[in-house]
Amino acid sequence: MGLGYIGLPTAIIAAKHGIQIHGVDINTKVVEKTNAGLLHIIEPGMQDLLEEVVKNGMFRADTKPTECDAYFMVVPTPFKGDHEPDVSYVETATHAVIPYLKTGDLFVIESTSPVGTTEEMAKIIFSERPELEGKIYIAYCPERVLPGNVIYELIHNDRVIGGINPESTEKAVAFYAQFVQGTLHKTNCRTAEMCKLTENSSRDVQIAFANELSFICDKAGINVWELINLANKHPRVNILWPGCGVGGHCIAIDPYFLTADFPMESRMIAQARQTNNYKAFWCAEKVGNAMLKFELQHGRKPTVAMMGLAFKPDIDDLRESPAKQIVAKVMQSCNNADILVVEPNVEEHNIYKLTDYREAFRRADIVVYLVAHTPFKSLPKDNDKIVLDFCGILK
Numbered sequence: 001m002g003l004g005y006i007g008l009p010t011a012i013i014a015a016k017h018g019i020q021i022h023g024v025d026i027n028t029k030v031v032e033k034t035n036a037g038l039l040h041i042i043e044p045g046m047q048d049l050l051e052e053v054v055k056n057g058m059f060r061a062d063t064k065p066t067e068c069d070a071y072f073m074v075v076p077t078p079f080k081g082d083h084e085p086d087v088s089y090v091e092t093a094t095h096a097v098i099p100y101l102k103t104g105d106l107f108v109i110e111s112t113s114p115v116g117t118t119e120e121m122a123k124i125i126f127s128e129r130p131e132l133e134g135k136i137y138i139a140y141c142p143e144r145v146l147p148g149n150v151i152y153e154l155i156h157n158d159r160v161i162g163g164i165n166p167e168s169t170e171k172a173v174a175f176y177a178q179f180v181q182g183t184l185h186k187t188n189c190r191t192a193e194m195c196k197l198t199e200n201s202s203r204d205v206q207i208a209f210a211n212e213l214s215f216i217c218d219k220a221g222i223n224v225w226e227l228i229n230l231a232n233k234h235p236r237v238n239i240l241w242p243g244c245g246v247g248g249h250c251i252a253i254d255p256y257f258l259t260a261d262f263p264m265e266s267r268m269i270a271q272a273r274q275t276n277n278y279k280a281f282w283c284a285e286k287v288g289n290a291m292l293k294f295e296l297q298h299g300r301k302p303t304v305a306m307m308g309l310a311f312k313p314d315i316d317d318l319r320e321s322p323a324k325q326i327v328a329k330v331m332q333s334c335n336n337a338d339i340l341v342v343e344p345n346v347e348e349h350n351i352y353k354l355t356d357y358r359e360a361f362r363r364a365d366i367v368v369y370l371v372a373h374t375p376f377k378s379l380p381k382d383n384d385k386i387v388l389d390f391c392g393i394l395k
């Protein structure tokens, strides 16, 4: 249930391993494209696999579920209002499959969910189908694949699998063992739910530490990249890298699943979220100051190259990107300075006219590195331009 960034690759890999897959998505265009063997997401190597499993009939997409033996909820879990987790898509998908459930079936949630969601869905299932209580297997199994490396990671990453009872855990392990070569770690559903939130919250806190170092070093006149590089020479220190903020729909979102449910117990996690959100504002202010300083010194407005819009290096995904926020803020306050927007991984943007990165570099008085895209590393380092490096491209 759900043929997005995770559901579709999972369906394809399972089908490739001989499991008959009926994939469901509410988006008719996704269903049509998928059944035509066309990938609607960008993921290296996935297109050929999709064509193969559609052609050999092992994978079919539809807008409605059908009777199966195992059901997987792989739908979005965004947040609503003030960072309240929204599990309505999981609930809708659960309700959609309830009529088809029969004795012996397996029901698994993969979507990142607040602790207790799997038990909540089990209650909904058994309230509508009381005869199934103790007769079907229900578990939670989060994914942890890295976009861009999904095929390899879906097969080789370890998985954490937690059932509402041990026999559910065993049943889910037996399913994933058909295509996962990584180790399948058994636990209960609450621990599995918390594990996913822990993985991503730990990364957010580590990145916040690096971003806080960048604030301190900026004030102390220390090169934060050199500092972290030296500190990491310690055999047991592994500090992550500052960036222009934390983007994407995982690290920037999952910690709120904890702070919403455990506000008094997760204040450092909450502070890390604030620190990482603040970083984008801090960067925009630095750019504004550099522009003002240039104008005072040169009696004209600068040409500024904003290098990168994606949420992380060498991808084309701009969702929840702090770089986008910074460009928007600089544009608002630039009062007709010449701002060149660069994103080498997309052809065009619906708001900004994109400039080739080499041309932007050549024309700019101020070069602002927001995302460490590999092509930027080939640009000249020593020159008379003013360079603001928020992503360690020069490290």
Ligand code: SAJ
Pocket: 143, 144, 145, 146, 147, 199, 200, 203, 207, 240, 241, 242, 243, 244, 245, 246, 247, 248, 249, 250, 251, 311, 312, 313
């Ligand atoms: N970032 C930094 N400094 C760093 C590392 C990352 O500023 O040292 C920023 C990136 O620029 C980006 C954001 O953090 O804006 C997130 O980047 P990421 O490298 O964490 O990548 P994601 O969000 O695509 O993937 C993460 C991974 N989780 C962990 O590494 C614990 C991935 O394994 C998960 O599957 C994914 O979240 C997810 O879907 O949950």
